[in-house]
Amino acid sequence: MxxxxxxLLIRDLKLAARVGGSGVMxxxxxxxxxxxxxxxxxxxLNLLSRIGPAILWIAALLATLIGLDRLFQADQEDGxxxxxxxxxxxLEMVVLAKVTAYWLVTGLPLAIAAPFLGFLVALSPEAMLxxxxxxxxxxxxxxxxxxxxxxxxxxxxxxxxxxxxxxLPFMIPTLIFGVSAANAAVGGTVPFATPFLILVALSLIAAxxxxxxxxxxxxxxx
Amino acid sequence: MRLSxxxxxxxxxxxxxxxxxxxxxxxxxxxxITGRNGAGKSSLLDLLAGxxxxxxxxxxxxxxxxxxxxxxxxxxxxxxxLKAALTAEENLAFARDFLGDPRLSSRDALEAxxxxxxxxxxxxxxxxxxxxxxxxxxxxxxHRPLWLLDEPTSALDAASQETLRLLLERHREGGGMIAATTxxxxxxxxxxxxxxxxxxxxxxxxxxxxxxxxxxxxxxVSPALPSPGPSxxxxxxxxxxx
Numbered sequence: 001m002x003x004x005x006x007x008l009l010i011r012d013l014k015l016a017a018r019v020g021g022s023g024v025m026x027x028x029x030x031x032x033x034x035x036x037x038x039x040x041x042x043x044x045l046n047l048l049s050r051i052g053p054a055i056l057w058i059a060a061l062l063a064t065l066i067g068l069d070r071l072f073q074a075d076q077e078d079g080x081x082x083x084x085x086x087x088x089x090x091l092e093m094v095v096l097a098k099v100t101a102y103w104l105v106t107g108l109p110l111a112i113a114a115p116f117l118g119f120l121v122a123l124s125p126e127a128m129l130x131x132x133x134x135x136x137x138x139x140x141x142x143x144x145x146x147x148x149x150x151x152x153x154x155x156x157x158x159x160x161x162x163x164x165x166x167x168l169p170f171m172i173p174t175l176i177f178g179v180s181a182a183n184a185a186v187g188g189t190v191p192f193a194t195p196f197l198i199l200v201a202l203s204l205i206a207a208x209x210x211x212x213x214x215x216x217x218x219x220x221x222x
Numbered sequence: 223m224r225l226s227x228x229x230x231x232x233x234x235x236x237x238x239x240x241x242x243x244x245x246x247x248x249x250x251x252x253x254x255i256t257g258r259n260g261a262g263k264s265s266l267l268d269l270l271a272g273x274x275x276x277x278x279x280x281x282x283x284x285x286x287x288x289x290x291x292x293x294x295x296x297x298x299x300x301x302x303x304l305k306a307a308l309t310a311e312e313n314l315a316f317a318r319d320f321l322g323d324p325r326l327s328s329r330d331a332l333e334a335x336x337x338x339x340x341x342x343x344x345x346x347x348x349x350x351x352x353x354x355x356x357x358x359x360x361x362x363x364x365h366r367p368l369w370l371l372d373e374p375t376s377a378l379d380a381a382s383q384e385t386l387r388l389l390l391e392r393h394r395e396g397g398g399m400i401a402a403t404t405x406x407x408x409x410x411x412x413x414x415x416x417x418x419x420x421x422x423x424x425x426x427x428x429x430x431x432x433x434x435x436x437x438x439x440x441x442x443v444s445p446a447l448p449s450p451g452p453s454x455x456x457x458x459x460x461x462x463x464x
Contacts, residue, residue: 003319004322008320011305079299080305082297082301082303083297087293088289
């Protein structure tokens with residue numbers, strides 16, 4: 001079972017790294033949004049550093065969403081999904097492997113890139129650290145929630161927009177607690193740990209519910 | 223091991239595709255499924271592979287131990303389940319690790335289908351026949367007793383068809399089972415044959431409105447259909463004129 005998991009994880013990482021893979025797309029999208037916003041808002045450093053965490057979080061959310069529609073659709077189109085159903089491992093394991101691979105090539109790079117992009121929105125060093133921590137803890141929740149939508153829209157041809165409409169409402173709690181944890185790190189009345197622990201809890205819940213729900217959606221699909 | 227299918231019926235989108243299909247497949251036997259286009263041959267394989275759920279009837283695999291039916295079968299369908307960005311060898315190596323119970327190495331499997339020279343090429347560069355052969359090589363990298371093949375000879379040249387026939391016969395000698403849909407003869411020795419006939423239902427001219435109706439009810443609908451045509455035609459002519 002672990003063998004199947006590892007094989008699928010490695011395959012998806014390889015695919016993301018090849019030409020046409022979704023590897024760097026999310027990261028470039030993230031970079032685009034974060035660079036554009038200071039131009040739109042003007043050079044008010046105080047304003048930027050105040051809303052910086054929110055900008056980074058919204059950008060991260062959209063960057064996670066942008067490649068998500070291909071998560072299962074690509075496999076559905078070329079018939080690989082039928083192959084994945086024949087595994088000795090349960091479909092939940094298949095979902096878990098694919099989501100993990102997706103997070104490793106989109107969520108993780110976003111968290112790592114956050115401090116560099118933090119310069120663009122004048123974040124303080126503490127805020128940058130908090131951004132890395134909240135993105136590391138929060139993006140798994142976004143990916144798992146999105147995976148349910150991706151599984152539901154796997155057989156739709158232009159499923160991207162429907163996917164976004166389906167999953168965005170469920171991503172809002174993650175966004176709220178992610179931004180409030182990042183803000184709490186640089187001041188405010190609540191300690192950092194309070195919203196951060198809720199964020200971690202959201203990720204853990206999403207990991208369980210998302211995996212089971214996406215596998216169920218794939219089973220009932222066709 | 224024995225696969226027995228009893229009185230199977232298939233429905234897709236509330237349409238009964240076929241019903242009353244029964245057969246049994248013992249170790250070493252092959253089943254050739256024939257029928258017209260759209261008769262439901264692929265749907266029958268989909269049912270066996272677990273992609274569709276039967277509307278009626280049962281599929282039972284006996285003496286398979288603890289393994290489920292899905293874990294005992296290979297499925298090679300119209301879509302070849304290959305990743306275009308990966309090389310032929312990487313595709314097979316993935317299938318070998320993922321499916322478990324590995325047999326031939328991906329290199330040897332490619333050699334068996336005569337594609338050793340293409341091992342390092344991305345599948346995107348291969349022709350339709352070559353892709354089909356890579357998909358068939360997947361049958362060899364992991365051992366599964368039951369092979370479900372959906373028109374395995376499509377896009378294959380004469381030499382490759384002969385290679386495929388030898389592979390299938392060797393699989394049967396090793397105690398395997400094969401169920402294949404086909405339009406062209408596979409030349410398998412004493413294979414069972416089953417012909418899928420589509421359940422008769424109202425002619426397509428009766429349209430969606432008469433989906434479930436009897437022939438008698440269907441009749442008033444068919445004359446009604448042309449009437450929107452003439453009334454619709456002047457409208458479109460007006461639209462073009464303005």
